[in-house]
Amino acid sequence: MSAKGSDQASRSAVPHTASAASVPAAGAPQPHTGATEGPALDRRGRPLRDLRISVTDRCNFRCSYCMPRSVFGPGFEFLPPAALLSFEEIARVSRACVSLGVRKLRLTGGEPLLRRDLPRLIEQLPRDPGMEVALTTNGSLLERHARALAAAGLARVTVSLDSIDDAVFQRMNDADVSVKHVLAGIDAARAAGLGVKINAVIQRGVNDAGMVDLVRHFKGSGISVRLIEFMDVGNTNGWIAGDVVSAQEMLTTLDAHFPLEPVAPRYPGEVAKRHRFADGSGELGIIASVTQPFCGDCSRARLSAQGMLYSCLFAVQGHDLRAALRGGVDDAGLRQQIAGVWQGRRDAYSEQRGQPLVTLGRPRKIEMSYIGG
Numbered sequence: 001m002s003a004k005g006s007d008q009a010s011r012s013a014v015p016h017t018a019s020a021a022s023v024p025a026a027g028a029p030q031p032h033t034g035a036t037e038g039p040a041l042d043r044r045g046r047p048l049r050d051l052r053i054s055v056t057d058r059c060n061f062r063c064s065y066c067m068p069r070s071v072f073g074p075g076f077e078f079l080p081p082a083a084l085l086s087f088e089e090i091a092r093v094s095r096a097c098v099s100l101g102v103r104k105l106r107l108t109g110g111e112p113l114l115r116r117d118l119p120r121l122i123e124q125l126p127r128d129p130g131m132e133v134a135l136t137t138n139g140s141l142l143e144r145h146a147r148a149l150a151a152a153g154l155a156r157v158t159v160s161l162d163s164i165d166d167a168v169f170q171r172m173n174d175a176d177v178s179v180k181h182v183l184a185g186i187d188a189a190r191a192a193g194l195g196v197k198i199n200a201v202i203q204r205g206v207n208d209a210g211m212v213d214l215v216r217h218f219k220g221s222g223i224s225v226r227l228i229e230f231m232d233v234g235n236t237n238g239w240i241a242g243d244v245v246s247a248q249e250m251l252t253t254l255d256a257h258f259p260l261e262p263v264a265p266r267y268p269g270e271v272a273k274r275h276r277f278a279d280g281s282g283e284l285g286i287i288a289s290v291t292q293p294f295c296g297d298c299s300r301a302r303l304s305a306q307g308m309l310y311s312c313l314f315a316v317q318g319h320d321l322r323a324a325l326r327g328g329v330d331d332a333g334l335r336q337q338i339a340g341v342w343q344g345r346r347d348a349y350s351e352q353r354g355q356p357l358v359t360l361g362r363p364r365k366i367e368m369s370y371i372g373g
């Protein structure tokens, strides 16, 4: 059974329904029924190692680079609760993915801590040896939930914090959440024994002037800050190339303040290029998704809150696993569908971004809040 569909999080388009896409997209997965024994490899030989699971399309922030209020305002229709995969359904998909080679499950959204009883989901996720369950959060609700998340088996959290300057941070989140709430969440996470990293999207003219202060704040704390190039995810964030602060530019600026030395990757496909402070006070990472694409090593699949499986952050098309789950598919059939999507995968959007002949006429991308960041 092949249940492919395109979906967009935009009021001007049908928000979340799966419908047949008429144009085969560059890099869109081509399900086929290949062998499903052992780890799955895609058409470029890339293994399936990570599954990002969006547990909700809702967020309490309205960051302009992700969920601008002008689009995701009061009238925006989010998914109704019945459309969301249940925890049991998410756990089934996760188990199938683990049997195909996945070693890291990351819960995301939207804002994952808005999903009620999230620790109950974490308890149900597979925990094979060498596996890790992580969470990406804006941190605003972390103080309240950190202990229960850790007790349920969560290993680490990545907290998105774009500026340590309260005025800049509040302007960016557009939700009146102050830096001190996020810092309290980070403290609670560490006290609960969770590993913590910080993600910051750096945008020219928005928060680039505060990048050094952000890094300085966490330097020596044992928490690594990862600076991310502003990406053209979705269709609503007004991305232009001129707003991207390149990894090289970030590195040059940072190195002038804190001399840095490159650190070898821990494993193939490590997303952040790591650098250690020459004075021994820790390290930082830079994620150069735009200027130095890492599609060649990408091992990530994404499961949307309503059960669409995507093989690229920039996908225009997904595969409807919810239909399969609710249609009574057995475990072998579920595994076979996921393997088929992965084995047909050719995605390399970031490598092709600058090639109009490849990307021209490409249907609209799925929004990041929906596909899962």
Ligand code: SAM
Pocket: 059, 065, 066, 108, 109, 110, 111, 112, 136, 137, 138, 139, 158, 159, 160, 199, 200, 201, 228, 229, 230, 231, 232, 233, 237, 368, 369, 372, 373
């Ligand atoms: N709400 C959670 C959070 O804030 O971390 C999880 C979802 S959010 C979509 C996941 C990550 O995607 C965040 O670190 C966010 O900064 C990043 N992100 C969103 N839009 C982005 C963009 N246009 N470019 C780069 N990173 C982006």
